Amino acid sequence: MKERPAPRPPKDRPGPLEYLRRWPLRIMVGVTLLFLYLPLMTLMVFSFNDSRRNIVWEGFTLKYYEKAFSNASLIEAFSNSLTIAFATTVLSVTLGALAAVMLWRFRFPGKTAVEGGMALPIVVPEICMGVAMLVFFARVMPWPQGLPWPANLGAIIIAHTSFAFPFVATVVRARLASFNRELEEAARDLGASEWRTFWDVLVPHMQPGLIAGALLAFTLSLDDFVITFFTAGPDTVTFPVKVYSMLRFSVTPEVNAASTVLIVLTVVLTAAGLYLQARSEDRKKG
Amino acid sequence: MEQSWRRAKAAFAAIALPPMVWLLLFFLIPLAVIWAYSFGENTGPVTIDLTGTFSNYLRAIEPIYLEIFGKSVVIAGITTLLCLVIGFPVALAIAFASPRAKIWLLLLIMLPFWTNLLIRTFALIAVLREHGYVNFVLEWLWNNASWVMTFAGLQPLGEFEPLKLLYNNAAVVIGLVYVHLPFMVLPLYSALDRMDRSLMEASLDLGAGHLRTILLVVVPLAAPGIASGVLITFIPALGAYLTPDLLGGPDSQMIANVIERQFKRANDWPFGAALSFLLMYLTFIAIALQALLQRRSEVRRI
Numbered sequence: 001m002k003e004r005p006a007p008r009p010p011k012d013r014p015g016p017l018e019y020l021r022r023w024p025l026r027i028m029v030g031v032t033l034l035f036l037y038l039p040l041m042t043l044m045v046f047s048f049n050d051s052r053r054n055i056v057w058e059g060f061t062l063k064y065y066e067k068a069f070s071n072a073s074l075i076e077a078f079s080n081s082l083t084i085a086f087a088t089t090v091l092s093v094t095l096g097a098l099a100a101v102m103l104w105r106f107r108f109p110g111k112t113a114v115e116g117g118m119a120l121p122i123v124v125p126e127i128c129m130g131v132a133m134l135v136f137f138a139r140v141m142p143w144p145q146g147l148p149w150p151a152n153l154g155a156i157i158i159a160h161t162s163f164a165f166p167f168v169a170t171v172v173r174a175r176l177a178s179f180n181r182e183l184e185e186a187a188r189d190l191g192a193s194e195w196r197t198f199w200d201v202l203v204p205h206m207q208p209g210l211i212a213g214a215l216l217a218f219t220l221s222l223d224d225f226v227i228t229f230f231t232a233g234p235d236t237v238t239f240p241v242k243v244y245s246m247l248r249f250s251v252t253p254e255v256n257a258a259s260t261v262l263i264v265l266t267v268v269l270t271a272a273g274l275y276l277q278a279r280s281e282d283r284k285k286g
Numbered sequence: 287m288e289q290s291w292r293r294a295k296a297a298f299a300a301i302a303l304p305p306m307v308w309l310l311l312f313f314l315i316p317l318a319v320i321w322a323y324s325f326g327e328n329t330g331p332v333t334i335d336l337t338g339t340f341s342n343y344l345r346a347i348e349p350i351y352l353e354i355f356g357k358s359v360v361i362a363g364i365t366t367l368l369c370l371v372i373g374f375p376v377a378l379a380i381a382f383a384s385p386r387a388k389i390w391l392l393l394l395i396m397l398p399f400w401t402n403l404l405i406r407t408f409a410l411i412a413v414l415r416e417h418g419y420v421n422f423v424l425e426w427l428w429n430n431a432s433w434v435m436t437f438a439g440l441q442p443l444g445e446f447e448p449l450k451l452l453y454n455n456a457a458v459v460i461g462l463v464y465v466h467l468p469f470m471v472l473p474l475y476s477a478l479d480r481m482d483r484s485l486m487e488a489s490l491d492l493g494a495g496h497l498r499t500i501l502l503v504v505v506p507l508a509a510p511g512i513a514s515g516v517l518i519t520f521i522p523a524l525g526a527y528l529t530p531d532l533l534g535g536p537d538s539q540m541i542a543n544v545i546e547r548q549f550k551r552a553n554d555w556p557f558g559a560a561l562s563f564l565l566m567y568l569t570f571i572a573i574a575l576q577a578l579l580q581r582r583s584e585v586r587r588i
Contacts, residue, residue: 123570
């Protein structure tokens with residue numbers, strides 16, 4: 001574990017507040033991390049296990065990956081999920097950034113109500129939003145059936161954007177709080193138009209917030225099961241919905257393999273996102 | 287410093303319209319439709335008459351549904367309490383770690399939060415099921431103990447009975463804690479990290495032990511963080527659908543499962559709509575309660 005600070009002289013005793021260097025808390029942190037990681041680790045390790053019973057190590061194999069990759073419906077679900085997540089990210093970042101700028105910059109009647117409305121998708125239970133979307137796309141605005149891919153995913157993309165963009169707005173607004181408004185005025189005084197000021201002064205400042213928001217929207221969309229479960233049709237299955245139906249039948253190593261791929265993908269994306277964010281923050285500082 | 291919308295109407299419209307229209311059309315209207323349906327009646331297989339009846343709400347407070355509401359609140363409450371008991375020491379340790387260790391530990395706590403909920407639940411099933419890893423280890427221990435006992439000339443233990451760890455209420459609580467622990471640790475950490483440490487040092491210097499310092503100094507100072515951690519854990523746990531569905535038994539259904547059944551199987555949308563709104567009101571009550579407590583604690587500090 002990486003929690004150990006730099007090597008210390010042998011007689012250095014933990015300071016009064018260095019709780020991490022006291023054994024009861026060390027054990028606590030260790031056990032918690034084990035609890036969080038052991039199930040995921042075993043899932044990943046046993047996706048390479050050459051046994052259907054899935055519990056005793058019988059030797060290394062890649063056959064479940066082959067099976068998963070040749071399972072057409074699983075691949076389709078996977079690409080649906082990625083497409084939805086990508087479209088949701090683009091829409092949510094746009095809408096979320098606009099919402100953040102609106103709430104940060106303007107004073108207008110009913111602002112408190114709008115702020116409350118924007119916070120609603122964050123606090124409303126997923127199941128309520130799921131059934132609302134089900135009814136909306138069944139009765140109010142039926143999404144046409146049999147559209148070509150990716151237009152058939154529209155309903156799910158809309159539903160995901162509705163819950164993801166307020167999260168983006170929150171993140172971007174927090175970033176905007178540190179903006180020096182005099183910069184905007186300076187740009188305006190030097191003759192830049194409203195649009196140019198927005199694009200050349202405000203957007204670059206928002207950038208770390210936009211990256212963090214994009215990362216959040218992408219994972220929220222990729223992760224969502226409940227809302228998708230209520231909006232997905234038989235021909236618009238996403239990866240979580242597919243895994244759910246596979247789990248209903250039996251726990252197969254194929255699901256382990258597919259899950260491992262998704263875990264690795266999320267970890268890589270998160271790392272890339274955090275790196276980009278840190279870099280863009282550093283650049284802003286320097 | 288905010289600009290009045292009147293002074294830049296065109297810019298305001300360009301910025302405000304897209305998110306406001308989206309929110310109205312694809313969020314508020316769907317919710318409003320559900321709300322209207324909760325006062326409706328099924329008159330045919332696909333027709334619902336908005337008659338303004340309260341019968342759906344009256345049905346929702348019948349004992350069997352009240353019991354499910356009560357059970358959901360209890361399960362979410364136990365989950366929140368367990369998350370707090372586990373999360374507090376962890377957050378404390380992270381808040382007082384060296385800057386490098388802090389970043390790594392926070393990342394380690396966050397990472398499972400980024401992995402898919404369904405995959406995490408599935409991983410937990412593989413650990414807990416009858417032929418899962420927990421029972422495997424227990425069986426191995428049992429057989430070894432049995433062998434040791436025969437060796438010592440005692441009666442061997444009987445046949446190993448795998449523990450039924452899945453499909454009951456305990457499994458639902460374990461699953462919810464597993465999923466929601468990061469939600470609790472992060473707000474606790476940020477509250478503890480911002481805390482004025484000189485107060486703790488003063489308490490320790492004046493002879494209070496660590497436990498006393500934590501209970502009488504740290505906990506009151508971190509109260510707002512604890513309150514938001516509790517809220518942020520309790521709300522999703524109360525409305526959880528997937529965890530009770532996959533890990534619970536027939537008697538561990540929570541509200542969300544009942545709502546799902548009304549919409550997907552029983553086809554009783556008005557009743558499902560009423561249950562959804564009751565769940566939402568419960569959520570809002572929890573939020574209002576937290577805001578009230580927060581304000582009270584702020585007033586007291588002044």
